[in-house]
Amino acid sequence: MPDGATPFVLDVKDLKTVFRTRGGEVHAVNDVSFTLKPGELLGVVGESGSGKSVTMMSLIRLLPMPPAEIRGGSVMFEGQDLAHVPEETMRAIRGARIGMVFQDPMTSLNPVFTVGFQIMEPLRKHMGLSKSKAANRAVELMELVGINDARRRLGDYPHQFSGGMRQRVMIAIALACDPKVLIADEPTTALDVTIQAQILELIKDLRQKLGMAIVWITHDLGVIAGIADRVMVMYGGQVVEQAPVRELFANPQHPYTRMLLETVPHIRGERSEKLRVIQGQPPMMGKAPDSCPFRVRCPHAFDRCAEQNPPRFDVGPSHDAACFWDFKTGAPRHV
Amino acid sequence: MLTYTIRRLILAIPTLLFISFIIFLIVKLSPSDPTAGLPLTIPPEVREQIRQSLGVNDPILIQYFKWLKLMLWDEPLHLLEGWTGLNVAPDGARIISYQTRSPVMELIMQRMPQTLWVVGTSYIVGILIALPLGIISAYKQYSIFDQVGTFVSMVGFSVPTFFTGVLFIVIFAVNLGWFPSVYNTTHVVTDWPSFVVQVKQIIMPVMVLGLYNASQISRYMRASMLDNLNQDYVRTARAKGLNEKVVVLVHVLRNSMIPVVTVIALNIPAVFGGAIITEQVFKVNGIGQLLIIAIQGGDVPVVQTVSFIFAVLIVLFNLLADVLYGVLDPRIRYD
Ligand SMILES: Nc1ncnc2c1ncn2[C@@H]1O[C@H](COP(=O)(O)OP(=O)(O)OP(=O)(O)O)[C@@H](O)[C@H]1O
Ligand code: SF4
Ligand SMILES: [Mg+2]
Numbered sequence: 115m116p117d118g119a120t121p122f123v124l125d126v127k128d129l130k131t132v133f134r135t136r137g138g139e140v141h142a143v144n145d146v147s148f149t150l151k152p153g154e155l156l157g158v159v160g161e162s163g164s165g166k167s168v169t170m171m172s173l174i175r176l177l178p179m180p181p182a183e184i185r186g187g188s189v190m191f192e193g194q195d196l197a198h199v200p201e202e203t204m205r206a207i208r209g210a211r212i213g214m215v216f217q218d219p220m221t222s223l224n225p226v227f228t229v230g231f232q233i234m235e236p237l238r239k240h241m242g243l244s245k246s247k248a249a250n251r252a253v254e255l256m257e258l259v260g261i262n263d264a265r266r267r268l269g270d271y272p273h274q275f276s277g278g279m280r281q282r283v284m285i286a287i288a289l290a291c292d293p294k295v296l297i298a299d300e301p302t303t304a305l306d307v308t309i310q311a312q313i314l315e316l317i318k319d320l321r322q323k324l325g326m327a328i329v330w331i332t333h334d335l336g337v338i339a340g341i342a343d344r345v346m347v348m349y350g351g352q353v354v355e356q357a358p359v360r361e362l363f364a365n366p367q368h369p370y371t372r373m374l375l376e377t378v379p380h381i382r383g384e385r386s387e388k389l390r391v392i393q394g395q396p397p398m399m400g401k402a403p404d405s406c407p408f409r410v411r412c413p414h415a416f417d418r419c420a421e422q423n424p425p426r427f428d429v430g431p432s433h434d435a436a437c438f439w440d441f442k443t444g445a446p447r448h449v
Numbered sequence: 450m451l452t453y454t455i456r457r458l459i460l461a462i463p464t465l466l467f468i469s470f471i472i473f474l475i476v477k478l479s480p481s482d483p484t485a486g487l488p489l490t491i492p493p494e495v496r497e498q499i500r501q502s503l504g505v506n507d508p509i510l511i512q513y514f515k516w517l518k519l520m521l522w523d524e525p526l527h528l529l530e531g532w533t534g535l536n537v538a539p540d541g542a543r544i545i546s547y548q549t550r551s552p553v554m555e556l557i558m559q560r561m562p563q564t565l566w567v568v569g570t571s572y573i574v575g576i577l578i579a580l581p582l583g584i585i586s587a588y589k590q591y592s593i594f595d596q597v598g599t600f601v602s603m604v605g606f607s608v609p610t611f612f613t614g615v616l617f618i619v620i621f622a623v624n625l626g627w628f629p630s631v632y633n634t635t636h637v638v639t640d641w642p643s644f645v646v647q648v649k650q651i652i653m654p655v656m657v658l659g660l661y662n663a664s665q666i667s668r669y670m671r672a673s674m675l676d677n678l679n680q681d682y683v684r685t686a687r688a689k690g691l692n693e694k695v696v697v698l699v700h701v702l703r704n705s706m707i708p709v710v711t712v713i714a715l716n717i718p719a720v721f722g723g724a725i726i727t728e729q730v731f732k733v734n735g736i737g738q739l740l741i742i743a744i745q746g747g748d749v750p751v752v753q754t755v756s757f758i759f760a761v762l763i764v765l766f767n768l769l770a771d772v773l774y775g776v777l778d779p780r781i782r783y784d
Contacts, residue, residue, distance in 0.1 A: 176687055209690035216688075221681040225780055226703050236689045271779040287689065 120190065123294050123327045124150035124173075129187035129197070130402075131165075131172040134180060141399045142168040144351040145187070147426075150295065155321065155328040157342030157359065159335060159374065165351035166331045170297050173197075174212055175204050192294070210240035213288030213326075217300040219280035223272040229256075229283050230268030236290045255286040258323075260316060278309035282316065289324065299331045314341060335374060339363060344432075347371050350407030351399055353426065357433035367435035369412045406438070414439040416446060450775055457768050468760045469520070473513050476753045503547065505749075516750075519544050520757060524554045531558065544750045548743070553754045556739060563634050564735030568724045571655040575662025576713060582663065583670020583709075587678060588697055598667070605664030610723060614657045614730035621653060628653050632733040654731045658723060662716070669712050673705040680704075707777045714770040718762040 131143035143165050150156055158166050171177045173189045173196060189196035192211065196204060208214075216222045223232060233255055234248040243251060249268060256264035259282040272280055281301060288296055298317070302310040318341060321328060332338060338345055338359065345362045347355040347370065355368040366372045406412070406419040418438050426434040427447065440447045484496040500506055504515065523539050530538040543552040582602070586595040605613075622630035629650050638644045677683065678701055686700045725737030732738075736755060743751035775781045 174688070176684065205690045205692060207690065208688055214685075214688040216681060216685065218681055222685045224682040224686065224700050224704070226707075226778065227700075235686075235691065239689070239691060273780045284685070287685070 121151060122149040123152050123191065124329075125188075125190040126173055127188045127190075129169065129172055129189065130185040131168055131177070132183050132185050134183060138400055141402050142182075142351050143172055144402055146348075146351070146353055147187075148346055148353060148356065150327045150329065152294075153321070153325045153327055155330060155341060155343045157338035157345040158329060158331045158348060159333065159338060159345060160348035162333075164348040166348055167299055168351075169348070170299060170329060170331065174208055174214070174297070175201075176208070176214070206240070209236045209288075209293075210291040211293050212295045212297065213290075213293040215281070215284050215288045215296065215298045215301045218304045219277050219284055220304070222284055223280055225272055228269050228271055229275065230270075232272075233268075233283065233286050233290060236287060240291045251290070252286075255290055256283070258289070258320070259283070259286045260312075261286075276309075277305055278312060281305060281309075281313055285313075285316065285320070289320065289326075292324065293326055295327050295329065297329045297331075300333065301330075302337065303333065310337075317341070347374065350403065352403070352407060352423075352436065354408065354437070355433075355435040356426070357430070361430060361433050365430065365433075367429040367433065367441055368408075368437045369414050369439065370408050371435075373411075406436075408437075418446065450772070453775065454768070454772055457771065461764050461768060465761060465764055466517075468764075469517060469757055470513060472756045472760065473516060473753055474509070476749055476756065477509060477512070482747060516544065516753065520754065524552075524754075527552070527554055528558070544754055546743070546748055546751050548746045548748045548751070553751050556751065557736065557755065557758070560734060560736045560739045563632075563733050564721070564724055564728065564737065567632075567651065567654050567658065567728070567733055567735060568720055570651065571658035571724075571727075572662055572717065572720050574655055574659035575666060578659065578663035579666035580670055580709075583667040584674055584697070584702065584705075586667070586671045587674030590675065595671075599671070602664035602667050605660050606668065609726070610657050610661050611726045611730055613660065614654075614727055617653050617657055618730070630731070632731045634734045654727050654733060657730075658720070658727050661723065662720060665716070666709065666713060669709050670705065673708050674701060677701045677704045707774065710777060711770045711774050714766050714773055717766045718759060721759060721762060 126149070127147045129143055129146045130141075133140040133142055146165070146169050148156070158170075160166050168177065168182075172182070172184055175184070175196065184197055187197055191207070194203065196207065199207075223229070230249065230252050233252040234243075234245070237243045237248040237251050238245070241248075252268060253264045256267065261267060261279060261282055267275075272283070275283065284301075301317075302313050305313065314337065317328070317330075320326075330338070330342060342359045344358050345356070346353055347362075347368065349370050355362065355366065355371045357365075357367075362371065363375065366375055403423045405421060406415070406424050409415045409419045412419065414437075416438070422438075424436045424438050426436045427449065429435050429442075438447050439445075482500075484491070484499050504512060507515075519542065523541065524544060527538045527543065530536065544554065545551070546553050546556055549556065582598050586598045589595050618630045621627045627649075630653075632650050632654060636643070636647060636650065638647050678697075683696060683701055686696045691700075721736070724735065725740060727733070728735045728737035729741060739751065740755045742748075743755070
C-alpha cells in the first residue's frame with residue numbers, strides 16, 4: 115500500500131468546524147482528533163447534536179460551505195491532507211476511496227432514477243467503466259449486498275424497494291469502487307429491529323470479505339458492543355473518551371461515558387432507549403469551549419473544570435479520556 | 450398510463466358538454482341584439498326577419514343543440530377538409546358570424562397563425578429565460594443574482610401586460626424608435642430583409658408576454674429547485690463524488706422539473722387568455738382581437754365558439770399536465 119509510513123488509513127488531527135449562522139457562530143466540532151487503522155471498525159457515540167455527523171461530513175467536506183467552515187486541523191488520508199486538497203481531488207476520493215451510507219434510506223436515493231443508474235454512477239465516474247461493464251458490476255454489487263434477482267431489479271426505481279432493501283442499495287453504492295473507508299452515519303436507526311439486525315450482519319460479513327475500515331455512527335451502544343473494535347465518545351463537539359470496545363464498557367473513565375452506559379437498556383437490541391435520557395441540557399456551542407463542556411451535568415465537577423477545557427489524558431493502553439477527575443484514585447488528576 | 454389517458458379523455462366529454470352549455474347560456478342570455486350593428490335606416494320588421502332567419506327566436510335548447518351539433522361535428526369536418534383536402538365536409542349550415550356573415554371557423558383559422566406566433570414564441574422565450582433564471586437563483590440563494598432576479602420576477606408578475614405593453618411602446622417605439630408599435634399582420638416573410646422586419650415587429654409583443662411568463666415560471670422553477678436542493682438524495686449524489694454540474698443539472702433538475710413541466714402545460718391556455726390583452730395593445734389581429742371585437746359587436750356565435758375553443762384547450766392541457774406528471778415521476782402509477 116502506498117500509504118507512506120503511517121499505520122493509519124485515516125488520521126484526523128485537531129479538526130475544527132464552525133457554522134456561521136445569522137444567530138452567530140456554532141462551534142460544532144472542536145479540535146477533534148482520531149485515527150483509523152486499516153480494516154478497523156470505529157464506533158462513534160454521543161447524544162444528538164454532539165457533532166458526530168458534522169465531524170465525519172467535515173472530513174470528506176460534504177457540508178454546505180457556507181454556512182460551514184473548516185477552521186483548522188488536518189485529515190491525512192492516503193498521503194494527502196483532505197482538509198487542504200483542491201475540491202477536484204476531494205471529488206475523486208468521495209464515493210471512490212471513501213464511501214458513505216446515511217441514516218434515512220427512504221430519502222437518500224434519488225426517486226426519479228433507477229437503482230441501477232444510481233449504482234452505476236460512481237462506477238462510471240471513478241472507474242470509467244462502460245455502460246455494460248458498469249451494469250455487470252452493479253449486478254455483482256447488488257448480489258453482494260443481498261438483493262435477489264439483481265439483474266432484473268437494476269431497472270427498478272427506489273420506491274419499488276423496502277426500506278431495508280434501499281439501505282442495501284445505499285451500501286452497494288458506497289462500496290461500488292471498493293473504498294478504503296466506509297462512513298456509516300446511523301445506517302440502521304431508521305429501520306425496524308429485525309431489518310436492523312440483518313443490515314448489521316451484512317456489514318460484518320462485507321467487512322470480512324472486503325476488509326475496508328469503517329466509521330460507524332450510532333446512538334445505540336448495544337450495536338457498538340456487537341460490532342465495533344474501538345469506540346469514540348463525543349460530547350459538545352469534542353472527543354471525551356476513546357478506547358477499545360471491551361475496555362470502554364468495562365472501565366469507562368469519563369463521567370459522560372459512565373452515564374451513557376447506565377442508560378443502556380439491559381435487553382440488547384431494544385432501541386427505544388435513546389441517549390437523550392441523561393438529565394440536563396446539552397452545552398451551548400456559541401464559542402470555542404474554555405471550560406469542560408460537560409461541567410453543568412457532571413456529578414464530579416469541581417473548580418478546575420470551570421477554568422480549563424480538559425485535554426485528553428492517557429488513562430490506559432490506547433485509552434484516553436478528557437476529564438480532570440481520576441476515577442482510579444477517586445480524586446482530581448494532578449497534571 | 451394509456452388506459453388512464455383514455456379514461457381521462459372520455460371523462461373530458463361530459464365536462465366539455467357541460468362547459469359548452471354554460472358558455473352558450475351566458476353568451477345567449479346577455480342582452481345583445483344581432484341586428485344592433487346594422488344601419489339605423491333598416492326598419493324594425495326587417496330586423497325581426499333577420500333575427501328570425503338567424504334562428505335567435507327558437508327555444509333556447511333547440512338553439513343550443515343546433516349549435517352543439519355544428520360545433521362538434523360539422524365544423525371539425527370542415528377543418529379537416531381544409532387541412533387535408535379530403536372531401537369530407539357536410540353541406541348544411543355552418544356557424545356564421547353575425548358581423549361578417551362568414552363561417553366563424555374560417556375567421557378563427559385566419560386569426561390563429563398570428564396568435565400562435567406571438568403566443569407560442571413568447572411562451573418559448575419565457576421558458577428559455579425562466580428555467581436558467583430559476584435554477585441559478587435557487588442554486589445561489591440569497592446572492593445578488595437571486596435577489597435581483599426574485600425582485601424583477603416579482604415586479605414582472607405583478608405588473609399587468611397592458612401596462613408593460615404600453616410602457617414598451619412608449620420607450621422602444623415612440624422614444625427610441627427601434628420597433629414599430631403596431632403589428633402588421635399582412636406582412637409576409639419572403640427574404641432576409643422581410644424576415645428582419647418580422648422579427649422587429651414581433652419582438653415587443655413577444656417580450657411583453659414572454660417576460661410575464663418568465664417571471665411566473667422562474668418563481669416556480671426556483672421554488673422547486675430549492676425544495677429539492679435540500680433533499681437527502683442530493684447529499685448522496687455529492688457523496689458519490691459527482692461534480693456540482695451533474696448534481697444540480699441531472700439529479701436536482703430532473704426532480705425539480707416535474708412540477709414545473711406541469712405548470713408550464715397548465716398555463717398554456719392562460720397564456721392564450723393573456724394574449725387577448727397583448728394583441729389589443731399591439732394591434733395584432735389574432736384570436737384575442739377577434740374575441741374582443743365580437744363581444745363589442747354582440748356577435749354571439751363568434752364569442753361562443755372562441756370561448757368554447759378556450760375551454761377545450763384548458764381541459765386538454767389539464768389532461769396533458771396530468772399525463773406528463775405520470776410520465777416524469779416514476780412513483781406515480783395511474784393504472
Ligand atoms: N447547517 C447547520 N447550521 C448550523 N448549525 C448546524 C448545522 N448542521 C449542524 N449544526 C450544529 O452542529 C451540531 C452538531 O450536529 P451533528 O449533526 O453533528 O450532531 P450529531 O451528533 O450527528 O447528532 P444526531 O445524533 O442527532 O445525528 C449541532 O449543535 C447542530 O445544531
Ligand atoms: S472535567 Fe470536570 S466537569 Fe468535565 S467531566 Fe471531568 S469532572 Fe466532570
Ligand atoms: Mg447525525
